[in-house]
Amino acid sequence: MNNSALVVLSGGQDSTTCLYWAIDKFGHENVSSLTFDYGQRHRIELTSAVEIAQVADVPNVILPIDTFAALGGDALTTEEIAVESALDTETGLPNTFVPGRNLIFLTFAAAFAYQRNIGHLVTGVAQTDYSGYPDCREETIHSLQTAIQNGMDAAIQIHTPLMHLSKKETVELADRLGALSAMAMTHTCYNGQRPPCGNCPACALRARGFAEAGVVDPLLL
Amino acid sequence: MNNSALVVLSGGQDSTTCLYWAIDKFGHENVSSLTFDYGQRHRIELTSAVEIAQVADVPNVILPIDTFAALGGDALTTEEIAVESALDTETGLPNTFVPGRNLIFLTFAAAFAYQRNIGHLVTGVAQTDYSGYPDCREETIHSLQTAIQNGMDAAIQIHTPLMHLSKKETVELADRLGALSAMAMTHTCYNGQRPPCGNCPACALRARGFAEAGVVDPLLL
Numbered sequence: 001m002n003n004s005a006l007v008v009l010s011g012g013q014d015s016t017t018c019l020y021w022a023i024d025k026f027g028h029e030n031v032s033s034l035t036f037d038y039g040q041r042h043r044i045e046l047t048s049a050v051e052i053a054q055v056a057d058v059p060n061v062i063l064p065i066d067t068f069a070a071l072g073g074d075a076l077t078t079e080e081i082a083v084e085s086a087l088d089t090e091t092g093l094p095n096t097f098v099p100g101r102n103l104i105f106l107t108f109a110a111a112f113a114y115q116r117n118i119g120h121l122v123t124g125v126a127q128t129d130y131s132g133y134p135d136c137r138e139e140t141i142h143s144l145q146t147a148i149q150n151g152m153d154a155a156i157q158i159h160t161p162l163m164h165l166s167k168k169e170t171v172e173l174a175d176r177l178g179a180l181s182a183m184a185m186t187h188t189c190y191n192g193q194r195p196p197c198g199n200c201p202a203c204a205l206r207a208r209g210f211a212e213a214g215v216v217d218p219l220l221l
Numbered sequence: 222m223n224n225s226a227l228v229v230l231s232g233g234q235d236s237t238t239c240l241y242w243a244i245d246k247f248g249h250e251n252v253s254s255l256t257f258d259y260g261q262r263h264r265i266e267l268t269s270a271v272e273i274a275q276v277a278d279v280p281n282v283i284l285p286i287d288t289f290a291a292l293g294g295d296a297l298t299t300e301e302i303a304v305e306s307a308l309d310t311e312t313g314l315p316n317t318f319v320p321g322r323n324l325i326f327l328t329f330a331a332a333f334a335y336q337r338n339i340g341h342l343v344t345g346v347a348q349t350d351y352s353g354y355p356d357c358r359e360e361t362i363h364s365l366q367t368a369i370q371n372g373m374d375a376a377i378q379i380h381t382p383l384m385h386l387s388k389k390e391t392v393e394l395a396d397r398l399g400a401l402s403a404m405a406m407t408h409t410c411y412n413g414q415r416p417p418c419g420n421c422p423a424c425a426l427r428a429r430g431f432a433e434a435g436v437v438d439p440l441l442l
Binding site for chain 1: 284285286287288291292319320321323324325328329331332333335336355356358360361364365367368369371372373374375
């Protein structure tokens with residue numbers, strides 16, 4: 001595998017920061033991005049990802065995944081289910097939890113990287129502000145990296161530059177890396193609104209991070 | 222998670238044997254099966270899976286995965302690429318290798334199981350007669366189980382009853398478990414032929430197993 005990097009670009013704030021992190025670390029010409037069209041209710045995320053890749057001037061490929069919609073049952077892909085701020089009383093997880101979503105995203109990203117001899121994957125998961133998603137934890141990513149390396153017999157590494165950063169620190173990192181102009185294209189709101197609703201858990205987390213970093217969110221300008 | 226089992230049923234000989242193994246181990250009423258429509262060239266595999274589940278009298282669900290076809294480049298999903306008996310000189314893998322295929326199948330199966338509180342997954346991968354697929358190795362399955370347990374925060378176990386059996390022993394196991402009647406519906410041939418071509422690597426492996434076990438392959442009756 002070579003020393004180039006593939007960033008899993010969701011169209012949100014964290015993956016955009018990772019894109020600029022990868023450009024800084026691997027060199028602009030060695031970075032590409034991959035976005036999943038998995039039936040997310042908010043198609044605006046896909047537009048955001050394309051726009052962000054354009055601003056950053058890196059290639060972007062959109063790969064379809066129709067399986068999550070067929071599995072059904074979560075608020076991120078199913079129109080009928082409202083996004084709740086509260087946790088599910090039975091599982092203790094937000095009802096936006098798609099079981100195994102990041103495992104699937106990263107494994108498909110690894111397959112894509114394998115075919116192109118790309119040695120590095122970059123994902124914006126973080127366990128610091130981790131809002132109930134077990135597939136964002138460092139332990140999960142480490143074990144998945146082992147499974148991918150074994151299963152593909154390839155030394156693909158997964159990088160999680162935001163893993164131990166607070167949202168405040170992520171905003172500071174984005175600012176330092178020059179990612180703020182692309183940040184204006186990002187989409188975070190669970191309710192798919194633009195300007196963002198400001199009330200859903202994702203909007204609240206984002207607003208707090210920018211406020212604590214003392215940076216004005218370019219999305220609100 | 223409860224004590225029921227989900228068998229990943231491809232429509233082939235090995236997963237059919239696993240289905241009967243699961244019925245024997247977990248009890249008939251606790252077993253269901255899941256088949257993936259991932260754009261395989263040989264749609265007959267899907268028909269086989271449905272017929273096998275009917276003969277075994279267990280529920281079967283077919284889940285779509287459109288991502289592998291979008292990734293492209295392998296002989297199992299791409300019409301234009303002929304199945305070669307030889308290994309790829311560059312990767313040392315058969316050109317039927319879909320990178321990460323079993324990782325994806327098992328992770329989606331785990332997501333399906335998670336939603337239904339099913340605690341056990343069963344897959345027919347084997348490293349004994351392992352013909353160049355790193356995602357069939359025990360090490361891969363173990364590390365994937367860890368990744369799934371971490372990523373879903375659920376004690377889902379992956380069972381691989383055929384892992385250390387030769388094809389001969391798998392045929393003997395199928396015979397002992399009463400799986401031979403369902404075996405007549407299975408599909409193995411990489412060239413999608415029925416009766417099987419007898420020449421592709423999959424046909425050759427199957428024929429050798431039945432011959433060594435001294436059992437007549439019901440598919441040829």
